[in-house]
Amino acid sequence: MSTHQKLIDSARHLIQTRGYNGFSYADVAEEVQVRKASIHHHFPAKSDLARAVVEQSRAVIVEQTRTLGGGAFDPVEQLRMYTGYWEKCIADASAPFCVAGMLASELPTLPTDLAQEVRAHFRDLSNWLEIVMTRGAQLGRFELQGSARQEAEAFMAMVYGAMLAARAYGDPTVFSDIVASGLKRLAPAGAS
Amino acid sequence: MSTHQKLIDSARHLIQTRGYNGFSYADVAEEVQVRKASIHHHFPAKSDLARAVVEQSRAVIVEQTRTLGGGAFDPVEQLRMYTGYWEKCIADASAPFCVAGMLASELPTLPTDLAQEVRAHFRDLSNWLEIVMTRGAQLGRFELQGSARQEAEAFMAMVYGAMLAARAYGDPTVFSDIVASGLKRLAPAGAS
DNA sequence: CGTTACCTACCTTCTAGTAGGGTGATATAA
DNA sequence: TTATATCACCCTACTAGAAGGTAGGTAACG
DSSP states (O other), X not given: OOHXXXXXXXXXXXXXXXXXGGOXXXXXXXXXXXXXXXXXXXXXXXXXXXXXXXXXHHHHHHHHHHHGGGOOSOHHHHHHHHHXXXXXHHHTTXXXXXXXXXXXXXXXXXXXXXXXXXXXXXXXXXXXXXHHXXXXXXXXXXXXXXXXXXXXXXXXXXXXXXXXXXXXXXXXXXXXXHHHHHHHHHOTTOOX | OOHHHHHHHHHHHHHHHHOGGGOOHHHXXXXXXXXXXXXXXXXXXXXXXXXXXXXXXXXXXXXXXHHGGGOOSOXXXXXXXXXXXXHHHHHTTSSOXXXXXXXXXXXXXXXXXXXXXXXXXXXXXXXXXXXXXXXXXXXXXXXXXXXXXXXXXXXXXXXXXXXXXXXXHTOHHXXXXXXXXXXXXXXXXXXX
């Protein structure tokens, strides 16, 4: 793997565990085994590095949203895959927090270009969720309380809140339990 | 007000907006108009100051829980008061985030004594919520999906997730909307 | 020969924290 | 009622280390 990508991966891991204000170029340099100045060669400023991390995350979501265009997908299964992904990440501690969620909490301290990227990530994610919610309601799989948009925001909030709770308790099962109850509430007859 | 209390209040505000790793004694010194060394006189280490902040927050919750002992309270009203408090704080930007929530996201980077205090705050809060949930179920005001404990954790996660979403979008109404839908789901016939 | 990647060496600014001194109030002892 | 000791409080001045970032050089490669 290229040094460029190694730097991004290292930064992602550090942001997930320590936040933007909690890691330094020295940390990345040690993880990737290069000198600090080499990181500046690839990413002149710290915000450039963090922005690259968020951009890659966004690309994944946008790609996911694109594949939903056809309309032939199971909404319940989509949500389960999404939450299941994080369940696994949190359980094995490989990625104990969504990078955008972490950065969102630090938003007032972030450089403006990075802050914009983080906001865009949230828009992307809730767009994707809105499509899934709409489809789920059409198919009669979801019992929506409000609009699809509102349900999307509420679901997103629950997932991020569950991450925070799991971190606070130091217990991955907290995340699983909260998310399971949220899914159950959304899709009472939730057979996949 | 005593300098001691002014320092705590300033630190609370700074943690809420910038996080533990995002503020320094220099920031507090400027807000309170004293010298850095004077802060060290009251709080030798940064974690001592942050710990005092969380301790005061915990005291409020514990007091709230104590008054619930009698059993003569309206569960729906209790939850509305809780969420309404944050709604107001977020709307007027006076306290745009719960201090413990902010610290929880940074938990892996915190000094151990402070981390313990943050975990204790979450226990206190979910204990209070569990009592409210139990009482609400007994009175037939809440439709619980799982145990009172699980519902308490889920509700807490929703509130913190809603704070994060509101910050990400820079829009206080996001918090209100998410929390309103959560309350509605919990208490469908939610007349106070 | 220019570009890419990486390096050593350095700079400035900020960080938490320390050492030690001055002041004013309060308690104590003559 | 003084003289004195103690204390809380706040200050100036300083430290060592870490922060993000720069300057300028070397080596490989097309």
